[in-house]
Amino acid sequence: MIIDRVSVFVRAGKGGDGAASFFRHGHTRTPDGGDGGRGGDVVFVVDSNLYDLSKFRKSKRYKASGGGDGGPQRKHGRDGETLLLHVPCGTIIRDHQEDLLADLLKEDERFFILHGAPGGEGSCQHGQAQCGSPGEEKEVILDYRIPNDVAFVGFANTGKTSLVNALSGQNYKVAAYPFTTSHCRWAVCEYKFKRFTVLDTPPVTAHDDLREEVFLKHLSRSKIIVVVSDNKEDMQSQRRIIEEKLARFDPEYLKKKFFYLFSKIDTIKRDFRVKKWLPVSVTDRETIDTFITHILKELYEDKN
Template sequence: MIVDHLKVYFKAGRGGRGGSAISHISHHKERGDGGDGGEGGNVYLKVDAHYYDLKKFKSKNRFEAPDGEAGRAANRKGRDAEDLEVGIPPGTRVLTLNGKILADLTGTDESFLICRGGRGGKGNYKRDYTKPAGRGEEKEVFLDYRIPNDIAILGFPNTGKTSLFNALTGHDFKVAAYPFTTLSCITSKFTYNFRDYIVLDTPPLKRKGISCDSHNRFLRHIARSKILLFLSRADSDFESDFEAIKKGITGFSPGLLKNKKVFYLVNKIDKMDKIPVKRGIFFISVQASLELKELKIEIERCLTASCG
């Protein structure tokens, strides 16, 4: 199961204490020569493509950068603390506890300064007193992971979603004639005309309580999709299926369909005696490879035209 939403605490390092030291110039004269403290460590969130969800934050959800080193005698500055980098998967949003988006990190090697380290304290080398060090920032935030993808496949059980996914990506993921073969979201590349796109295969929608968060929580991962493939089968009431999928998505999150192109697909037409003509609906057979080339052409045309 994908771990995609967690509360995590981050704290930057405190600045090092300013040094307090006395240097005797002569028998009757002295001066301060305590050095400044080092800077506290910053905390960065850094995109790391080796992570595929937020699972690592279940076992550790507190991260603290080290403090700066204290200033020393002879006006020696304390060492700055090392920054702390925390790896996150591409597609992670950083939210305040009130839901405000602080960052949306999708690019390779992209990073975000979430907590700034405190400034080092001032030593007494220029004055007869020290100045206190700054405290490091601290934040408790939600990390919210949305799988990066261009194309998402949606449908009820036994419509052939995973078979379509395999046909588009060239993979051979598990396919069976019983419901709920796909238990979690899967992604892979769809390559066409030397361009790569990411396809997302989702678990089957549950007809009962389709807009219920606990049943179909994976719908949050179509937020980044440009194209949605609604898939039904030839021996069902496919137009009712399409309407049910659409209602389920808008019930789950009203704005989730905004700026997305929807392709309506009816699979298993090799089982039909006569193929109906319905405007706006693609009639395909994944198993018999019917009309798949035409579908790929339309998908690629839409993506290159930035359709929505």
């Protein structure tokens, strides 16, 4: 199961204390205490080898190292080390009120969440040594949204996972009962030297279902949303329900490119056609190839 939301506390490094030391020569004393070092920063960095946030479940608090204390003879304390927190590509960082701070989408992209606290002045500055400032602490919410090009959405048992498997060669569980898929999974489709990622989702239901809130967020990354139905009587009403739910979750979703698939065409008459709906069957490779060609045209048409 993909862990796609965690809340963590991050703390910047404390500043090092300034030194209170004096250099004696004869009967005079000259303050020569060095400044404390700056505390370490806290930085989120994208690591493309990570695919969920499960590593953040072990610990909730992350603290950068503090700056070193200043020393005599104007010795400056060392600066604290930057704490790098690795997150998967596609992580949104929010503050505790859910306001957006960063959306990390590129390999190695960084976001400075906290800067280390300054060190205290040593006695060499103004005669008196100061303590370093405490490191600031913040609660942040990490909200991982799986990067994907094509997302499959549909009622239970309509053949979404079977299609994802047919496109990608994966072997995700398929069965003739509802909710075989209980959480999102992604896969890569490679076809004629082009590639794209596909997202399998749990089923949508006709009524309000809190489980949908959990997976619909991943569609914010999709370039194409594929609505799948295998029911020729209810296909239009299923489509309407799905589009209403998507619009309620985020009206921007309706601006995306939609494909409509009528699945399991092998179980009914092959010449069954409905305007705007593409007939497919995982038992008929030709229909799958036609579908992939449509996707590639949409994803790559400007790049050719």
